Amino acid sequence: MENYLVAMLTFAGVYALLALGLNVVWGMAGMINLGLVGFFALGAYASALLAKKAGWPMAAGLPAAALVAAGAGAVVALVTARLRGDYLAIVTLGFSEVVRITASNEIWLTNGTDGISGIPGPWRGRVSPAAFNLIYLAIVAVAVVAVVALLERVRRSPYGRVLRAIRDDEQVAAVAGKPVRAFKVQAFALSAAVLGLAGALYAHYTSYIAPEVFAPLISIYVVLALTAGGTGNNHGAVLGAALVVFFMESTRFLTAVLPGISAVQSAALRELLIGAGLIVVLRVRPAGLLPERIPGVQAR
Amino acid sequence: MVGDTLQLVLNGLVAGTILAVPAIGFTAIYAVLRFPNFSLASHLTIGAFAGYVANVAWGWPAAGAVLVAFVAAGLAGVVNDELVLKPLRPAGALTTAIAAVALTIVLENVVRFAFGNDLRGYDLPIQRDWQVAGLRVGAQQVENLAIAIVAMLAVFLFLARTRTGKAMRAVADNPTLAQVKGVDPDRVARLVNFVGMGLAGVGGVLVGLDTSIDPLTGFRVILSVFAAAVVGGLGSIPGAVVGALTVGVGEEMSLLVLPPAYRTAVGFVAILLVLTLRPRGILGERAY
Amino acid sequence: MTEPRFTRRSLLTTATAAVAASALPWPPRGARAQGAPIRLGTLTPLTGAGGSYGPPMRRAMEWVVSEVNAAGGVLGRRIELASEDDQTNPEAAVRAARKLIDVDRVPAIMGTWASAVTTAVAPLCWESKTFLTTVSGSDTITQLPHQGYLIRTQPNTHLQIGKLGDFLLRLKVKRVFMASAQTPFAVPSQTLLREILAKGGSELVGSVIYDKDKTTFRSEIDQALRTKPDMLYLNGYTPDTTVLAKDLYKAGYTGGRIAQGYAVNPKFLASLPNEVTDGIYTAQPTSALESAGYRRLAKALGSDELDPYTCQCHDHASLVCLAIAHARGEATGTAIRDHVRKISQGPGIKVDSAVEGLKLLAEGKQINYEGASGPCDFTDIGDIVDCKIRFEQAVGGKFKVVSTL
Numbered sequence: 007m008e009n010y011l012v013a014m015l016t017f018a019g020v021y022a023l024l025a026l027g028l029n030v031v032w033g034m035a036g037m038i039n040l041g042l043v044g045f046f047a048l049g050a051y052a053s054a055l056l057a058k059k060a061g062w063p064m065a066a067g068l069p070a071a072a073l074v075a076a077g078a079g080a081v082v083a084l085v086t087a088r089l090r091g092d093y094l095a096i097v098t099l100g101f102s103e104v105v106r107i108t109a110s111n112e113i114w115l116t117n118g119t120d121g122i123s124g125i126p127g128p129w130r131g132r133v134s135p136a137a138f139n140l141i142y143l144a145i146v147a148v149a150v151v152a153v154v155a156l157l158e159r160v161r162r163s164p165y166g167r168v169l170r171a172i173r174d175d176e177q178v179a180a181v182a183g184k185p186v187r188a189f190k191v192q193a194f195a196l197s198a199a200v201l202g203l204a205g206a207l208y209a210h211y212t213s214y215i216a217p218e219v220f221a222p223l224i225s226i227y228v229v230l231a232l233t234a235g236g237t238g239n240n241h242g243a244v245l246g247a248a249l250v251v252f253f254m255e256s257t258r259f260l261t262a263v264l265p266g267i268s269a270v271q272s273a274a275l276r277e278l279l280i281g282a283g284l285i286v287v288l289r290v291r292p293a294g295l296l297p298e299r300i301p302g303v304q305a306r
Numbered sequence: 307m308v309g310d311t312l313q314l315v316l317n318g319l320v321a322g323t324i325l326a327v328p329a330i331g332f333t334a335i336y337a338v339l340r341f342p343n344f345s346l347a348s349h350l351t352i353g354a355f356a357g358y359v360a361n362v363a364w365g366w367p368a369a370g371a372v373l374v375a376f377v378a379a380g381l382a383g384v385v386n387d388e389l390v391l392k393p394l395r396p397a398g399a400l401t402t403a404i405a406a407v408a409l410t411i412v413l414e415n416v417v418r419f420a421f422g423n424d425l426r427g428y429d430l431p432i433q434r435d436w437q438v439a440g441l442r443v444g445a446q447q448v449e450n451l452a453i454a455i456v457a458m459l460a461v462f463l464f465l466a467r468t469r470t471g472k473a474m475r476a477v478a479d480n481p482t483l484a485q486v487k488g489v490d491p492d493r494v495a496r497l498v499n500f501v502g503m504g505l506a507g508v509g510g511v512l513v514g515l516d517t518s519i520d521p522l523t524g525f526r527v528i529l530s531v532f533a534a535a536v537v538g539g540l541g542s543i544p545g546a547v548v549g550a551l552t553v554g555v556g557e558e559m560s561l562l563v564l565p566p567a568y569r570t571a572v573g574f575v576a577i578l579l580v581l582t583l584r585p586r587g588i589l590g591e592r593a594y
Numbered sequence: 595m596t597e598p599r600f601t602r603r604s605l606l607t608t609a610t611a612a613v614a615a616s617a618l619p620w621p622p623r624g625a626r627a628q629g630a631p632i633r634l635g636t637l638t639p640l641t642g643a644g645g646s647y648g649p650p651m652r653r654a655m656e657w658v659v660s661e662v663n664a665a666g667g668v669l670g671r672r673i674e675l676a677s678e679d680d681q682t683n684p685e686a687a688v689r690a691a692r693k694l695i696d697v698d699r700v701p702a703i704m705g706t707w708a709s710a711v712t713t714a715v716a717p718l719c720w721e722s723k724t725f726l727t728t729v730s731g732s733d734t735i736t737q738l739p740h741q742g743y744l745i746r747t748q749p750n751t752h753l754q755i756g757k758l759g760d761f762l763l764r765l766k767v768k769r770v771f772m773a774s775a776q777t778p779f780a781v782p783s784q785t786l787l788r789e790i791l792a793k794g795g796s797e798l799v800g801s802v803i804y805d806k807d808k809t810t811f812r813s814e815i816d817q818a819l820r821t822k823p824d825m826l827y828l829n830g831y832t833p834d835t836t837v838l839a840k841d842l843y844k845a846g847y848t849g850g851r852i853a854q855g856y857a858v859n860p861k862f863l864a865s866l867p868n869e870v871t872d873g874i875y876t877a878q879p880t881s882a883l884e885s886a887g888y889r890r891l892a893k894a895l896g897s898d899e900l901d902p903y904t905c906q907c908h909d910h911a912s913l914v915c916l917a918i919a920h921a922r923g924e925a926t927g928t929a930i931r932d933h934v935r936k937i938s939q940g941p942g943i944k945v946d947s948a949v950e951g952l953k954l955l956a957e958g959k960q961i962n963y964e965g966a967s968g969p970c971d972f973t974d975i976g977d978i979v980d981c982k983i984r985f986e987q988a989v990g991g992k993f994k995v996v997s998t999l
Contacts, residue, residue: 007697009695118781120709214717218710229404255689268422274416289393292397432844
């Protein structure tokens with residue numbers, strides 16, 4: 007049982023990183039990125055390939071993954087620079103599908119739909135699986151704490167203020183002389199770096215990645231997590247992620263005890279409850295469980 | 307060679323017609339309520355299943371099934387909006403859109419709960435293609451295009467010419483002022499949700515006719531539908547049709563240079579190209 | 595600043611644990627106590643792209659378990675199933691498998707369908723010494739370092755394509771075109787089929803790998819028809835094969851079509867008009883005996899034709915129960931691994947049901963389980979040694995057996 011909880015917390019940590027990454031670009035800079043799973047995938051593949059084909063240790067793979075994803079993020083931001091809101095949402099969704107399809111078909115690089123298995127993890131095989139799990143939870147927890155600390159610094163810095171200004175009214179920011187495009191590209195790159203880091207951590211944890219892992223559903227869950235937790239609030243991001251994983255796992259136990267329904271109905275009910283739970287959270291707290299706190303402004 | 311390319315274009319137009327009708331629904335809701343209603347996918351599925359019940363369980367012909375799909379999906383759209391989305395509208399368009407995403411997961415699973423995962427088909431004949439000047443054209447797809455154009459004209463004229471339509475546009479432009487002038491925004495919302503999601507339901511029947519009916523029917527096409535609406539210009543009714551055909555042709559033309567497995571990917575790159583040249587979509591917004 | 599976050603986090607952890615603990619009867623420690631139930635795990639796609647396959651797969655396993663329990667269980671112990679949905683997604687599957695392994699403490703997980711799901715779950719299984727039985731087709735699965743904790747009842751590419759190519763040569767087709775969904779075995783299948791056809795004097799005139807979520811395959815079909823094939827091998831799954839069949843009909847194609855039995859199954863025939871489906875050949879693994887087990891299962895599940903995956907899952911549950919019995923009731927993954935081949939192959943009495951096998955084992959006899967999906971004899975790395983492939987043809991909305999190779 008403990009092993010299961012440790013594992014779920016680790017997954018919650020990975021989701022938290024995804025939500026934090028989304029928060030940079032959406033909560034802080036106001037750009038909706040529905041294709042976040044694409045950057046997640048890029049980071050995962052980068053680190054996995056470096057580990058398996060070039061023998062890099064994970065400690066080197068993680069920053070490399072973040073860099074690769076950041077580069078991709080910058081490119082995407084540049085290419086979509088003129089797009090606004092809802093248009094950006096759908097194009098970024100398309101981006102993640104492009105990544106997935108490319109990964110499925112470029113077998114020479116990614117092994118295609120077979121995926122990459124046997125990705126090494128720290129001390130994997132040399133300690134018991136339970137110990138490996140605990141060690142990895144610690145690693146992910148450290149990553150989450152570090153990223154939260156970093157992003158809080160960003161949020162409270164003058165840089166963060168400019169991002170918020172751009173989010174709230176781009177034209178005013180431009181008129182005020184801020185190089186809006188440069189800021190947006192940087193925000194996207196930073197966001198992508200965090201997402202890529204999450205991907206690398208995921209790859210080394212599960213030891214296997216495949217294009218099917220990186221489905222749009224993950225982007226949906228992360229968006230829901232951030233909205234429910236509180237867009238604009240880094241702690242909200244972590245809380246939202248934990249909430250989503252909690253919903254995903256607790257509904258397992260709930261539907262198992264319901265009598266008289268078939269297997270399909272039980273599975274459908276479970277997914278239904280996850281979605282319904284998130285809607286309820288939004289209804290009760292539309293701004294999220296932890297609304298954004300503007301530094302220097304008294305909280306509501 | 308020319309013939310092959312022409313056939314590709316034709317195939318693309320044909321593939322695009324299936325996206326047009328739900329795209330119109332999506333963009334109409336956006337035009338009036340000013341948010342992307344991401345629960346469109348599940349309403350497509352609801353329509354497909356409603357049509358299935360009408361056609362297979364009750365034995366109704368195709369037209370009857372389409373009508374039942376329209377009404378069922380439309381009603382579902384109104385109910386879902388009233389219960390789930392309307393209370394969130396004060397929180398902003400983005401929150402409402404996110405809730406719509408969660409809603410689509412819920413509705414897809416309601417359908418799965420009721421019907422299971424088995425693939426089903428309509429009890430309707432499948433028509434052979436017409437051969438015209440050495441090119442193949444799908445009979446069903448020509449019908450789809452006709453339905454799309456009729457729907458487009460109906461919605462467009464409704465919004466542009468009728469009193470209720472103008473009231474709806476007023477609400478979209480300036481809700482407060484519209485309310486002062488006596489337009490009931492709730493009634494407007496109900497109407498546009500009924501029509502918009504009803505069209506999604508009709509789209510579901512058309513997709514089901516060409517593919518199969520199961521809880522994922524809507525989800526499989528939804529990215530292309532969104533892309534169609536976006537490329538044509540969010541909020542533009544004729545834009546939805548233009549966008550749908552563009553997406554369809556774009557995906558097929560990609561076969562000239564890339565293997566078929568890359569179709570969707572190229573589709574999105576094509577959308578990006580269009581939007582780079584025209585960031586508000588081909589026909590821009592508010593072309594009504 | 596970081597303090598509140600940890601507090602909330604631990605609150606949620608406690609809440610999760612509380613929900614879990616209250617909703618679940620804890621498996622007793624040292625569950626070798628006489629009469630204590632044995633809990634086995636199932637992990638099938640109940641939602642997602644594989645959603646049409648999961649429910650019947652699970653029903654087959656549930657049926658086997660109910661039959662075994664009705665006959666007294668395994669050495670007097672009831673079998674229970676802990677079932678989870680893998681959502682046809684490896685990320686969800688890993689979480690589900692963790693729950694089965696760490697909370698339900700199952701010695702075996704049965705039924706995984708998608709190749710990516712199986713490859714993702716396999717390391718969890720062999721690291722925790724949990725036995726995994728799968729229907730996935732990718733060749734690389736049995737090549738994983740699973741230390742024997744994995745068996746696969748689906749024939750690998752070599753076996754499948756070998757017999758399919760043989761059948762096509764017997765039909766005397768000359769020009770075969772192959773259309774595949776993007777799967778791990780798409781490219782290896784193409785390569786192998788090309789070789790086999792060439793050796794037999796026929797030709798693989800072309801192949802295409804398509805995106806399986808499209809609503810139309812007109813252009814792919816145009817590409818195929820340009821090569822003037824007399825046989826199309828449709829190597830996909832039911833949703834995309836449905837679209838292909840409709841599009842082929844619309845295009846006026848009158849040549850031969852062959853597909854895998856899991857794609858063109860009875861539901862496929864039911865959802866399409868006969869004009870579209872008549873004449874399609876299908877291939878699926880079959881049992882060597884005129885299996886009473888198969889017929890009983892078909893009757894119990896209420897259909898006269900069974901999906902290949904359903905048959906295989908019936909065999910998964912039977913094999914695991916029999917292995918545990920042979921291990922004198924030791925319900926651990928390692929015991930199942932060490933005993934499964936002792937009941938699935940070798941010189942014992944041939945049985946085709948778990949109930950019969952359990953009876954004979956209780957009498958001290960050796961058995962050789964022959965399953966509903968084939969003889970179920972496994973190599974060291976977990977592939978099936980051989981099996982017969984049954985070729986059928988759709989006629990008037992029903993399947994007719996054409997030959998068995």
